[in-house]
Amino acid sequence: MDKSIVLIGLGQLGRVFAGGLLRTGHTVVPVNRGDDMDIVAAKWPEPALVLVAVAEADLHSVLTNLPPTWKSRIGLLQNELLPRDWIGHKLVEPTVISVWFEKKTGMDAKALLPSPAFGPAAGRLVTALGALDLPARTLADAAALEWELVRKNLYILTSNIAGLVVGGDVGGLWNQHRDLAEAVAADVLDIQDWLTGREQDRLKLMQGLLEAFNADPLHACAGRTAPARLKRALQHADQAGLAVPTLRRIAAEKGNA
Structure with a gap:
């Protein structure tokens, strides 16, 4: 069994996954910013996984320039990720993990919830995180993955955008500014429905947000x-x-309109 993993991006999250993969016996092949992916792919044409750990803003340029031999082996972990992102690059059945831990410089990784993963190499990522005492789990199907990605988007966007108004932490946001949080979340879910092409289960997603x-x-x-x-x-x-009236009001107030 091939245990080589190409890792594109060695930021905070990339280094966490590298550590877990090394602990579970994988060979990690790093690709840093500016490296020629075609040269690396010529040496490692058929790795078990090519984990793309770059930031959201860099994702699409990386996927556009992927060597052809890697396209069936991709793993993704970005925030604001949805199936349309990989479908648009003609990637079929990538491994995707919704990361529910944070890693900051000088601090150990801290888990909020178990990170759910789906796809051919999901088990490898779950095992790698487990080696670092970071909880993770595999999902049953693509529908469960989409729900988890929408939930993460709801969490990130609601807390970040409402936070532009009230600052503070998510506990204070929910307990002291619930009307704002719910209004932002409603706008975010309108956008998520459009991006996914389906009406999401809002009650379940709001329960997931509160969790x-x-x-x-x-x-x-x-x-x-x-x-x-x-x-x-x-x-x-x-x-x-x-x-999306609440988002537009916040943007106008903050000079982002």
Whole structure:
């Protein structure tokens, strides 16, 4: 069994996965920014997995330039990820994991919830994280994966965008500014419905959002990427012709309209 893993991107998350994969006996082949992927692919044409661990903003350029031999072996872990992202690059059945731990410089990785994974190499990623005492689980099917990705998007976008208004942490957001959180979440779910092409189960997703909030109520709401997330959300809303009044009000107030 081939145990070589190509890892594109060695940021905070990439290094966590590298550590877990090395602990579980894999050979990790790093690809750093500026490296020629075709040269690496000539030496490693058939790895067990090519895990793309770059930031959301860099994902599509990496996928556009993938060597052909790697396209059937891709793994993805970005936030704001949905099936349309890999379908648009003609990637079939990638391995996808929704990461529910955070890793900051100088700190150990901290899990909020078990990270769900689906796809051909899902078991490898779950085992690798388990070797680092980070909980993870495999999913039964693609429908479960889509739900988990939408839930993560709901969590990230709601906390970040509402956080632009009130700051603080997710516990305070929910307990002291619930009307704002629910209004932002409603707009976010309108966008997610359009991006997925289906009406999502909003009650279940809001329950999933609250589960994540309760897992770490002191988690900060708005990080440095929050303005960019709001901008992307409004771009999607404009493409879809969606009103999203709360997001537009926040953007106007914060000068992002």
